Amino acid sequence: SAVISQKPSRDICQRGTSLTIQCQVDSQVTMMFWYRQQPGQSLTLIATANQGSEATYESGFVIDKFPISRPNLTFSTLTVSNMSPEDSSIYLCSVDAGTGRRGYTFGSGTRLTVV
């Protein structure tokens, strides 16, 4: 199955700044998914990113706040813009494991703290 490298693994940021999270996959994948996991809560899908097209955002998430790039079939970035303490969460990327029968593979996540 696919192997995902996600960077940074953690960061502490000042409010009002932006952070870009990178997700690198060791194989070509059509769709990449970005999730948010707020403290003590489950995962919530932010958006789905296809190569060559704009990301599709879930209800409650907007492109101005979470711009996503997908320049090729192995890489994507998620930016958390104009951060506030409420953005403190773990952000994870995910891809289809490749066979369609082994579920999805997740990165190890980026733990973001906004102060």
Add this chain to the structure above:
Amino acid sequence: DAKTTQPTSMDCAEGRAANLPCNHSTISGNEYVYWYRQIHSQGPQYIIHGLKNNETNEMASLIITEDRKSSTLILPHATLRDTAVYYCIVTKETSGSRLTFGEGTQLTVNP
């Protein structure tokens, strides 16, 4: 996607079988039952999935009732490293299908 209901938490003794239930009474005929787990500070990990037949792999067994309205994940010999949040998710098995995570079950394996 169909909604799932799981107990908030469960305990299990090390070496014993852990049986984690999941209700998915509104599941559609073309939806699969997937199980993932999330060990603290890690990304979720795929465990197993099935449509209507029972499934077994190196990690676990999945028992799906005949009416497909509920299922049970079985970890045959739980270890301390199996302590995690276990998520039961119902989704169509097509590439790019979205995963909707519920609250899951916090399984704690005790020595």
